[in-house]
Each structure stands twice: as structure tokens, then as C-alpha cells.
Amino acid sequence: MTSYSLRSASPAKTRADAVVVGVVAGQEGPRLCDAAADVTAAYGRRLRPFLSTMGVTGKAGEAVKAPTRDEVNAPLLVFVGLGEDPSDPVAVRRAAGVAARGVANAASVALALPSDTPELVAAVVEGHRLGGYTFTAYKSTKPEAGEPNDVVVLTPLARRAEAAEALERAQVLADAVTLARDWVNTPPRDCTPPLLAELVSAAHKEVTKGRGAPKVQLEVFDHEQLADMGCGGILSVGNSSASPSRLVKLTWAPKDAVTHLALVGKGVTFDSGGLTIKPSSSMLNMKGDMAGAANVVAATLAIARLGLPVKVTAYAPMAENMVSGTATRPGDVITMRNGTTVEIANTDAEGRMLLGDALALAVEEGPDVVVDIATLTGHMQLALGDKVGAVMGTDDQVPAVLAAGVAAGEQHWHMPIPEEMAERISSSKVADLLQHDWVRWGGGLYASAFLREFTGGLPWAHLDIAGKEINTGSPYGHVPAGATGFGVTTLVEYARSLATSAG
Numbered sequence: 001m002t003s004y005s006l007r008s009a010s011p012a013k014t015r016a017d018a019v020v021v022g023v024v025a026g027q028e029g030p031r032l033c034d035a036a037a038d039v040t041a042a043y044g045r046r047l048r049p050f051l052s053t054m055g056v057t058g059k060a061g062e063a064v065k066a067p068t069r070d071e072v073n074a075p076l077l078v079f080v081g082l083g084e085d086p087s088d089p090v091a092v093r094r095a096a097g098v099a100a101r102g103v104a105n106a107a108s109v110a111l112a113l114p115s116d117t118p119e120l121v122a123a124v125v126e127g128h129r130l131g132g133y134t135f136t137a138y139k140s141t142k143p144e145a146g147e148p149n150d151v152v153v154l155t156p157l158a159r160r161a162e163a164a165e166a167l168e169r170a171q172v173l174a175d176a177v178t179l180a181r182d183w184v185n186t187p188p189r190d191c192t193p194p195l196l197a198e199l200v201s202a203a204h205k206e207v208t209k210g211r212g213a214p215k216v217q218l219e220v221f222d223h224e225q226l227a228d229m230g231c232g233g234i235l236s237v238g239n240s241s242a243s244p245s246r247l248v249k250l251t252w253a254p255k256d257a258v259t260h261l262a263l264v265g266k267g268v269t270f271d272s273g274g275l276t277i278k279p280s281s282s283m284l285n286m287k288g289d290m291a292g293a294a295n296v297v298a299a300t301l302a303i304a305r306l307g308l309p310v311k312v313t314a315y316a317p318m319a320e321n322m323v324s325g326t327a328t329r330p331g332d333v334i335t336m337r338n339g340t341t342v343e344i345a346n347t348d349a350e351g352r353m354l355l356g357d358a359l360a361l362a363v364e365e366g367p368d369v370v371v372d373i374a375t376l377t378g379h380m381q382l383a384l385g386d387k388v389g390a391v392m393g394t395d396d397q398v399p400a401v402l403a404a405g406v407a408a409g410e411q412h413w414h415m416p417i418p419e420e421m422a423e424r425i426s427s428s429k430v431a432d433l434l435q436h437d438w439v440r441w442g443g444g445l446y447a448s449a450f451l452r453e454f455t456g457g458l459p460w461a462h463l464d465i466a467g468k469e470i471n472t473g474s475p476y477g478h479v480p481a482g483a484t485g486f487g488v489t490t491l492v493e494y495a496r497s498l499a500t501s502a503g
Contacts, residue, residue, distance in 0.1 A: 097131020097478025267293025274347030381467030
């Protein structure tokens with residue numbers, strides 16, 4: 001595993017296989033960031049024409065390799081673009097991710113990126129860790145390029161306690177995102193509800209073992225227990241599968257907790273659509289339909305490792321939506337955990353059924369605030385694309401979640417829950433709620449209004465991350481191809497903001 005450390009050494013004199021320097025774009029041409037000032041001095045007047053010859057512009061996403069002679073005490077320089085604002089942690093995080101992929105063969109790397117604040121130190125470490133992520137568990141031939149053994153962040157804060165704390169915090173966040181990515185990348189045959197519950201149990205054991213480890217309670221409820229608990233929503237989805245449903249609950253309850261946060265994440269381990277079956281092309285990435293569950297588990301373990309003074313109860317309902325003789329039918333009426341009856345109209349709108357039960361359970365715990373996250377609706381992917389998540393909920397919580405996303409470097413957008421949605425979800429002739437209707441527009445807003453019925457009137461936010469859980473294109477910034485872990489850092493930052501505001 002790669003070792004990260006801080007050093008105040010000069011980048012031009014640092015011994016490493018590769019030195020990464022940040023480049024700032026500007027109207028007068030590119031320039032090296034302040035962290036690489038001595039590299040600028042070493043090249044002198046030759047730097048500008050050299051950068052021009054190499055095609056370096058400083059634009060975000062750029063990575064240009066250049067061999068060195070006697071200017072730098074390393075055989076390779078890698079210029080990475082920062083854009084126009086080198087003080088922006090988001091830009092630095094993304095540049096560090098690009099750098100990780102640009103020097104995959106180097107055993108030792110020195111990073112001369114903006115790092116003169118603890119926030120920027122964290123951005124460099126987190127970005128480099130996440131940008132270099134690969135998932136090779138199912139590759140018969142492993143790639144020759146591996147992670148570097150040593151990565152040094154060159155920073156003037158190297159001997160400051162707050163910088164060391166920032167590095168440790170970034171490592172915890174990167175671990176959490178990596179954990180969620182690994183689970184989402186795992187093929188659905190190997191990540192059924194029982195197997196995912198086992199993966200969660202193994203991760204919980206790893207985090208809580210040893211002296212001084214955080215104390216996080218783990219409970220796993222099986223199919224029979226869910227039936228006894230009246231979780232008809234979860235079972236209505238999972239009854240069609242040979243792999244029985246599960247519900248995982250994690251509880252982090254520090255003695256100094258200043259507030260109580262409930263987290264709920266959708267865990268559909270594979271979604272065929274059920275009897276309302278999906279087109280075959282739409283099933284390819286349905287292994288990622290459990291990303292919400294992966295995110296809340298990973299975020300809760302990270303919150304515990306960071307020791308945040310926030311009580312967290314996390315619920316991860318898990319089911320596989322398949323087709324069989326026991327599948328739920330359109331027209332069936334399901335009784336949810338809180339006694340609400342729901343008429344099924346579309347078995348491919350299954351996530352809200354899991355979340356409804358889990359939200360009801362969360363509300364019974366009496367939390368101060370509830371947040372759920374799910375790959376819920378294709379409508380939100382159509383509306384916001386594959387890089388921006390949707391946030392809906394009560395007026396007191398949506399701004400806080402959006403602010404947490406900014407701090408985490410993840411993009412979210414506030415979407416409304418119009419008044420008319422209450423009428424639409426109550427339009428069933430035979431039950432309290434209609435699970436889905438066939439009006440073409442506003443499906444994501446309809447789904448959030450449906451979920452609101454299970455929040456007990458508590459402060460609440462709903463994150464719809466459909467399309468953000470798997471990057472089907474090329475890597476960008478600190479995001480690889482495949483599973484992204486989108487949402488994990490937003491949840492952790494949101495918990496941090498609760499601790500700060502309540503404290």
C-alpha cells in the first residue's frame with residue numbers, strides 16, 4: 001500500500017522517480033504554482049518556451065510528462081493543470097487525481113501542488129489516492145503498473161500538527177470512497193444481499209478491531225426477521241429472488257454526541273426491473289443500484305474513524321429485484337413498516353419501497369435529522385447528467401447538504417417537491433399511496449414526495465445520485481472509470497457540519 005508523508009523540501013532538489021508540479025493557466029500564458037517556485041527558478045528564462053514546446057497550458061485535466069537534465073533532481077517532471085485558481089481545493093483535488101494516473105509506473109513520487117493550507121494538503125492526498133484507484137480483482141492478468149511505494153506532499157506546513165491531521169483525515173475519506181467503489185464494482189453474482197451483508201460485516205470488523213478503535217454496533221436482519229418486523233416494502237422487492245433480502249444497521253454513538261443523524265441508503269444489488277422488466281441495455285450497470293447502501297455504510301465507518309461527535313444510525317436495506325413466480329405484480333398492495341398501504345404500479349420503481357421501510361425504521365429511533373441517498377430515478381439523470389446529484393427535502397436541510405457537497409468537491413443541485421406531487425402519490429383507488437404513476441414528467445420529484453411520507457415530518461434530505469454511481473466514460477479528475485463513490489464525502493462533510501453547528 002502506498003505510504004503518504006509530508007515534507008518541506010524543495011521540489012527541484014527532491015529525490016524521487018517523478019516530481020509533479022502544478023501549472024496555473026492565465027491570459028499571459030501558463031506558470032508554475034508557488035509550490036514549484038524553485039523549479040521555475042531552475043529553468044529560468046527557458047521555462048516559458050519549454051512549456052510552450054511541450055504544449056503545456058495549465059488547463060484542468062492536463063498532464064504532460066517531460067524528461068529532465070540537471071534542472072531537477074528527478075528523471076521525470078509531470079506538469080498537471082490547475083486551471084486559473086490554484087487556491088481552489090476542488091481544482092487541486094482533481095489535479096492530484098490526474099497526476100496519480102500520469103505517473104502510475106513511478107515507485108516514488110513528489111507532489112509540488114498548492115498545499116499551503118490544511119484544506120489543500122487534504123485535497124492533494126485525497127485526490128491522489130482516489131485518482132490512482134483501480135479495480136483488478138477479476139483480472140486474470142494484473143496490470144504491471146502498480147501504486148507507488150512512497151508519495152511525498154511537498155508543503156510548507158510539513159511540521160504543523162494541523163497538516164498531519166489533514167493528511168490523516170484525507171486518508172480516512174479516501175478509504176471510505178474506495179470501500180464503496182469496491183462494492184459497487186463487484187459483479188452482482190458475488191454481491192447478492194447476503195453476500196453484501198457479509199462484506200459490510202468484514203469491513204465493520206476491520207474498522208473496529210484493536211485497542212482504541214471506534215465502537216460501532218452492527219446488526220444484520222434476515223428475511224424472516226424482516227417479515228416479523230413488518231417490512232413489506234423490502235420484501236416486496238426481494239421475494240422474487242433466490243437470494244433473500246437483508247437489512248444492515250450500524251450505530252455510532254459517541255458519548256460526546258451533540259446531535260443524532262439517521263442515514264438511509266438504497267441497496268438493490270441487481271435490478272432487472274422485476275415484472276416491469278428493463279430493456280437489456282439498461283441492465284448492464286444495475287450492479288450499481290446498491291450504491292446508496294454502500295455509501296451510507298462507508299460514510300458511517302468514516303465518521304466513526306474520524307471521531308465526529310454525532311450519533312449516527314445507518315440503515316442499508318438490501319434486496320435483489322428479479323423475475324420469478326413469486327415476484328410482486330403491478331396492482332398488488334403492500335403494507336409498509338409504518339402501516340401505510342401502497343399500490344404497486346411499476347415494479348421497476350422498487351427503490352422507494354426499500355427506502356420507505358428503512359426510513360420508517362430510522363424515524364422510530366427519534367433522530368434529529370434524516371438523510372437518504374439512492375440511485376433512485378432515471379429522471380434525475382436525464383435532468384442533471386452524470387456528474388451532478390439532486391437534493392430535495394426540507395428547507396432547513398437542503399442548503400446544508402449542498403454546502404457539504406461544495407466542501408467535499410461533489411456537485412449537487414436543489415430540486416423541488418411541488419405541491420401537486422402530494423395529489424399524484426395519493427391517487428390510488430385502493431391504497432393509501434400509489435407507488436408510481438405513468439405521467440411522463442416529474443418522476444424524480446414524484447419519488448421524493450413518496451419518500452417524504454415515511455420521514456415522520458422530521459428534518460430530512462434526499463439525495464438522488466442515479467447515473468453518478470458508475471462512470472461509464474474515461475477517467476477525469478480524481479474519478480476513475482467504473483464505480484465513483486459519489487456521495488460518500490458529501491455525507492461525511494454533512495455530519496461534520498452538524499457537529500460544528502451544534503457545538
